[in-house]
Amino acid sequence: MSRLIVFCLFALAFAPVAHASDQAGLGAKLYAKHCRECHGPTARESEVGDIGGLSxxxxxxxxxxGPGMMPTFALTSEEIAAITAYLARLSRS
Structure with missing residues (x-):
């Protein structure tokens, strides 16, 4: 029984990390498709400056x-959150 409890606690401790990594991975794909052309590969090369740490x-x-010349995109809230997670990862690198 104690092994099961330890296993469950261990699994729960790393679940958010795995989710954040998966979310950032999806965000990287979405960023490449929708954002990279204008904002560059590191999100620092656009006229608006570094977008890496945006909320x-x-x-x-x-x-x-779509502020300024930026077009709007039909993305879900989950997809936008994934892009934001990816941008946060870029800002830390």
Missing amino acids: LGTVTSAVRA
């Missing part, structure tokens, strides 16, 4: 409203 709210607003 979920800021990314959501930009994707849905």
Whole structure:
């Protein structure tokens, strides 16, 4: 019984890390498809500057409203969150 408890606690401890990694992986694919052409491979090469550390709210607003010359994109909230996770990973590297 104690082995089962230890296993469950161990699995729970690493579940968010795995989810964040999966989310950033999806975000990388979505970024390459929708964002890379204008914002560059590291999200630092655009006229608006470094977008790597933007909040979920800021990314959501930009994707849905398309500020300036940026087009809008029909992405789900989950897809926008994945792009934001990827941008956060880029800003740390």
